Amino acid sequence: MIKNSLKIKNLKFKIVVVILISFVIILRSTNIAFAGPTSTNFQLLDYGFGAGGVATSSSTNYMFQGILGEVETASLSSTSYILGPGLTYTLEPNTPAAPSVTNPSNYYNKLKVIIDNGGNSTDATFIIQVSTVGDFSSNIYYVQADNTLGLNPVWQTYTSWGSGTGFNIIGLSTGTTYYARVAAKRGTFQQGRYSAVASAATVNPTFTFSIQTTNQSIPPFSVGIGVVNAGQITTSWQSVTTNISTNANSGGIVYLNSQNAGLKSIAAGNYTITSTTGNLAPASEGYGIQGQTITQTSGGPMEIISPYNGTAQNVGIVDTTKRVFADSTAAPVSNGQATFQVKAKASTSTPAATDYADTITVIGTGSF
C-alpha cells in the first residue's frame, strides 16, 4: 500500500513536471496571448474588479494590480479611435497616432519610421508591431532594439525610438510592403490599443552597368595604343568609360582584370610586356591602367582606387586578379562614371611586332 502510494505520488509529480514544461515550451514557441477562461457560450473578458478602487501587490520583478469595479465593454469608436469607459481605460496610456512609415530613398532592405507619442508622458514606452499583412492576421513581428525585426515585443521610450527624427527598420526583404502600428504602455499599467496602421514598401535592389570607349558606344570595344617606340611611353588616345547606377547601400564597384597580364605578341614568340604598378618613366618597359575622370549624376561620389589613381606616368597593374578600379565610396550612386586610359612603354629589346594585345574584362558589382 505504501509502495503503491509512492508510485502514485511519483506519477503525479511527473504529470506536474510535464505540464509545467509543456506550458513553458508552448509559451516560448508561440507567443500566444492569454485570453480569459471560456465555456461553450461565455468568456471572461476582464479580470478587473470594476471602478471601485485599485490595489496592488508587488515584488522586485512583478506587480499584481487589482481593480475593483464594474466591467463595462460598451464604447464609442471609429476606425482609428475608441472612447473607453471605466477606470481601466483611464489607466491606459493615450493611443498614438499612426506612425510615419516611408521609403525616402529607394531603400531595398529598410524603411524609415517615426512614431507618434500620443501625448503620453515621458515614461511611457512603445512597441512597434510590423507585418507584411495589412490586417496583421499573420507574419507579425516587432521592431527590436537594434532596429531589426523579431518575434518578441520590445518596449522603448519615445526617445529611444528616435523621437521626431525616427529611425530605419533594417533587415527587411526587398520589394515588400510592410505595415506598422504602435502601442503605448505607461509605467506599470497595461498596454494601450494599437494605433492606426501605416505602410510603405521596400523596392527591389537595382543595378545597371555599361561600358563604352571614346569612339565606340556598342561592342566590340577596343583601345589602340598604336606604335610604341623604344624608350617612350605611349598612351591610348581612346579612353574607356564605365558607368554604374545602383541603390546598393554599400555602393557600386568596378573591377578590372586582364587576360594576358600584359601586352602579348604571338608573332614575337608570345613575348609579353608585363603589366606593373608604378612609374613607367624610369622603367625600361611596362604597361598599365591610369584612371582619368569621375562623375556622377547623384549619390556616390565616384572615386578611382589606388593604384589606378596615379598621375603623370604612374599606372596600376592589370592582371588575372580582379582588382577594384573605381567605386562609389560605399554609397548608392546614379550614373556614376569613371574613365581610364592605357599606357605602355617598350625597351630597345622589346621585340618589334604589330600584334601586341590584351583583353581587359570590366566587371560591375553592387555591394548590397
Next chain:
Amino acid sequence: MNLSVNKNETTIINLTLIVSLILLMIYPLFYPQKSYASATGFLRLDRQSASATLSGVVCMKSTQTSGGVTKVIVAFPSTFSLTGANTTWTVDTTAANMPNGASTGDSFTATAWPGIVGPSFVDNTASKAAIFTSTDLTNATNTYCFHFTAGSSTVGTAGADKTGNVLTYNQSTGVNVENLGYATAITAGANSEQIQVTASVSATFSFALSGGATGQALPLGTLNSATPVTSPYRVTATISTNATNGFLSWVKSGSGGLNSVATGQTITYPGSYDATPSDLGSTTGVGIFGVTGTGAPTIAAEYNTGDGGNSVGFVSNTSFDLIASKTGNQSGTTFTVGARAKPLGNVPAGTDYTDTLTMVASGSF
C-alpha cells in the same frame, strides 16, 4: 481520495508522458521562426556579358553568429540559365579569387566560407537556385566568400536590375538565418564587358663597324708565297635590334681579291662560298675569317675558322654572302672579321694590293 493504479497503466502513462515530452521538445522545428536578419555582401560575376559562362564570387557579412547555418542557397536572376548536373559545379576559396583589402582594392579581406561544398542541388526552373552545403558563419566582423563555377550554365540574356538573393539556412530547424538581396546587370552582346587593347612595338636596329687599323682597315703587310700572313687586327661588327628573328650580316668584295692597280694583278679568293673554308697552307690566295663575340652569334661555316690556323673563306664580288647571324633580340651582339693571304710565287711585287669589303646587316622582323 483513493487512487489505485496497476503496473500496466503506469507503464502506459509513463510512455505517454515521454512521447509528450519529445513532441514538445521538437515542437519549434515544426513551427520555426520566420524572421531573419539581412546580411550585407554581393554576388560578383566573373563574366558579365550576355550568354557568358556563369561563375563568380559570393560574399556575405553575417549579422548572426550562431544561426547554425548548414546550407547557403544562391538564387540567381530568372534570366540566368542553369544547365547540367550539379556535379559539374565547383566551389573554391582560392585566395586568387577572393577579395583582398591589401592587394585587390576591396574594402575588406575575404574570409574563406567555412565548410562550403556543393552544390547538392541546382534548380533551373522556378527558383533558379543552387543549394550549397555550409557550416555556421560564426563571426559578425568577417565577410565570408566563396568562388563557384557552374558548368555550362550561363548568365543568360542582357538587361539591368536582375535580382536574386543569397540565403543562409539552418536545415535542422528550418530557419532562414540571413538573407542578402542583390541585383546585377548583364551587358548586351558577346564579350561586351571586355576591351581589346592593341599595340605595335616599332622596329629597332643598329649596326656599326669598329676596330682594326684606322678606317677599319685590315693591313696584311708584306706577303710571301711561303707562309700565310694574318692581319694583326680584326674589325668588330656590333649589332642591336628588337627584331624577333634576330639579325643577319653579309659580306661582299669590291674587287674579287687583293688588286694592285700598279701591277694590274689580283690575288683572288680561293674556292667558293660552299661552307668549306680554304686552307692557305696548301693553297694560295686571300680570304677572311670570322670570330664570334658578345652574344655568341653564329659565324657562317664558310668563315668559321676561328682565330688561328690558315683557313679562310671565299668572298664574292658579285653577291653578298652570309657571314654571321643570330635569332632573337640583340643588344650589343658582336663578331669580328680578320683577313689572311698567301700569294703565288709569281705574283708581281707591288705595294698597293687592296680590296674593299662591304659588310651589311639587317634585322629579321
